[in-house]
Amino acid sequence: MSKQHPIVAITGSSGAGTSTVRIAMEHVFRRDGINAVVVEGDSFHRYDRAEMQRQVEQANRESRPLSHFGAEGNLFDRLEALFMEYSERGAGLRRYYLHDPEEAKPYGQAPGTFTPWVQLPAGTHLLFYEGLHGGVVTDKVNVARYVDLLLGVVPIVNLEWIQKVHRDTAERGYSAEAVTDTILRRMYDYTHYIVPQFSRTDINFQRVPTVDTSNPFAARDIPTLDESFVVIRFREPRKTQPDFPYLLRMIHDSFMSRRNTIVVPGGKMGFAMEIILQPLIDQLIRREF
Numbered sequence: 510m511s512k513q514h515p516i517v518a519i520t521g522s523s524g525a526g527t528s529t530v531r532i533a534m535e536h537v538f539r540r541d542g543i544n545a546v547v548v549e550g551d552s553f554h555r556y557d558r559a560e561m562q563r564q565v566e567q568a569n570r571e572s573r574p575l576s577h578f579g580a581e582g583n584l585f586d587r588l589e590a591l592f593m594e595y596s597e598r599g600a601g602l603r604r605y606y607l608h609d610p611e612e613a614k615p616y617g618q619a620p621g622t623f624t625p626w627v628q629l630p631a632g633t634h635l636l637f638y639e640g641l642h643g644g645v646v647t648d649k650v651n652v653a654r655y656v657d658l659l660l661g662v663v664p665i666v667n668l669e670w671i672q673k674v675h676r677d678t679a680e681r682g683y684s685a686e687a688v689t690d691t692i693l694r695r696m697y698d699y700t701h702y703i704v705p706q707f708s709r710t711d712i713n714f715q716r717v718p719t720v721d722t723s724n725p726f727a728a729r730d731i732p733t734l735d736e737s738f739v740v741i742r743f744r745e746p747r748k749t750q751p752d753f754p755y756l757l758r759m760i761h762d763s764f765m766s767r768r769n770t771i772v773v774p775g776g777k778m779g780f781a782m783e784i785i786l787q788p789l790i791d792q793l794i795r796r797e798f
Contacts, residue, residue, distance in 0.1 A: 514595050514597070516596060516637075516657050517635060517636070517656070517793070518639075518658070518660065519534075529551065529782070530639075530714065532779065537783060538790075549601035551640060553583055553584045562581075577695070578641060578702050580649075583641075585645060588652055589650040592638075606623055607624065635790075644661075645702060648705075661713040662714050665715065679690075709747055710742070712742070716737050717738050717740060720736050725785040731761075734742060739778045739781065740770070740772050742769060742770045745770075750787065751771075760777050
């Protein structure tokens, strides 16, 4: 952690909905004039798209797990090095993973490839990471120790799978069967690398639908925010100091389910994130957190 160069990280698995938190954070940055450098977790994958497919096929033949969730599929050491260097000097190396033709066109590269590593811009107020491994800890690396504010986005698992199936079939052209195979193939890495991070997050946002999601692979629609509640858990309230009476007044129909947990209507998720996170970001920038 760093008083001079703070790091905020959102961690959540594929299809979890981390983009909702990212949008809320962008609103905070813009309103408060915060110059944040953004780092995308996908840029720390070890292999580009074509090579990853070859590596997965080889791993399947050898009956061993390999996915973007686990250590073999990622450059955890480079992510740790970036967080360490930024916390010490406000510097470090990043690159971009080009997901689609629109992202790839400005670089003159093919989709599914990486841009070259480059230095972060100088003079930023904080580093903002969004991806799979903002709080990862293994026997070789400890990324979480450099993060000043670690946020988790973790819908109940059936909802997570519904969101992933719909996104990957509608936006990325995969078949439902292929997405299901991916979910199953990644289960070992999911339980060993993704899930443990949510015991380290300072604040967790968990969306819980109020409709039947018992068969996520047959669901025709993603439950809407208005068909959900969001469970917001503060791991150490003494650190983040949430003002629960204020939150209960500001967020209509919210309630406390435990002494460190507030439940809000799904439609208020973005608003709740902003009023919870804005004072914490301000404290980080003022070096008071």
